[in-house]
Amino acid sequence: EAGVTQSPTHLIKTRGQQATLRCSPISGHTSVYWYQQALGLGLQFLLWYDEGEERNRGNFPPRFSGRQFPNYSSELNVNALELEDSALYLCASSFTGLHGDFGQGTRLTVV
Amino acid sequence: DAKTTQPTSMDCAEGRAANLPCNHSTISGNEYVYWYRQIHSQGPQYIIHGLKNNETNEMASLIITEDRKSSTLILPHATLRDTAVYYCIGAGDYGGSQGNLIFGKGTKLSVKP
Numbered sequence: 311e312a313g314v315t316q317s318p319t320h321l322i323k324t325r326g327q328q329a330t331l332r333c334s335p336i337s338g339h340t341s342v343y344w345y346q347q348a349l350g351l352g353l354q355f356l357l358w359y360d361e362g363e364e365r366n367r368g369n370f371p372p373r374f375s376g377r378q379f380p381n382y383s384s385e386l387n388v389n390a391l392e393l394e395d396s397a398l399y400l401c402a403s404s405f406t407g408l409h410g411d412f413g414q415g416t417r418l419t420v421v
Numbered sequence: 422d423a424k425t426t427q428p429t430s431m432d433c434a435e436g437r438a439a440n441l442p443c444n445h446s447t448i449s450g451n452e453y454v455y456w457y458r459q460i461h462s463q464g465p466q467y468i469i470h471g472l473k474n475n476e477t478n479e480m481a482s483l484i485i486t487e488d489r490k491s492s493t494l495i496l497p498h499a500t501l502r503d504t505a506v507y508y509c510i511g512a513g514d515y516g517g518s519q520g521n522l523i524f525g526k527g528t529k530l531s532v533k534p
Contacts, residue, residue, distance in 0.1 A: 355521035355522070368521065398462065400465070410467050411465075
């Protein structure tokens with residue numbers, strides 16, 4: 311069974327640009343969760359999508375947004391990038407509501 | 422979601438059992454205890470979860486006290502590859518009503534030769 315996959319692995323953007331990160335959940339999973347992990351810090355919850363709807367979001371500004379597609383894959387968009395957005399962005403999926411493994415993440419660097 | 426308390430760091434000799442404690446005195450009756458680990462710069466890896474009963478899988482065992490206020494993750498024969506930060510999280514279905522898991526600072530386990 312393929313795990314959660316994320317792309318790209320690494321992404322370098324300039325301050326002010328937009329970044330798009332992608333996540334494919336485990337087959338059969340309908341929920342996708344996004345987390346941010348800045349260097350040396352813990353995981354911070356960003357967004358939760360379930361059945362195509364945004365169910366909850368963490369304490370992040372509106373320039374962090376996303377969507378979930380009919381095939382349950384998901385996109386995270388970060389607009390007007392700031393230097394402090396540099397972080398590892400992680401995605402997890404679930405079916406029953408109990409989290410399983412995370413993907414390996416996208417390392418976003420804003421210069 | 423339940424607040425959890427874990428030691429900042431622990432050492433374990435290779436081949437010995439690693440016992441990682443976690444206090445979750447505010448856990449509610451419908452909240453699970455999850456354990457994850459994160460090896461440097463990788464995504465968190467699910468280890469095990471439990472509600473009331475002790476649980477065992479191919480990776481570890483989870484011992485939950487009868488009052489559910491604390492638990493211990495046991496890695497029976499630690500290897501160098503088990504060196505990681507281990508997170509104990511209390512949350513209900515869908516990660517609790519808010520859908521997410523709240524990761525604390527975890528325990529840095531160092532397995533030494």
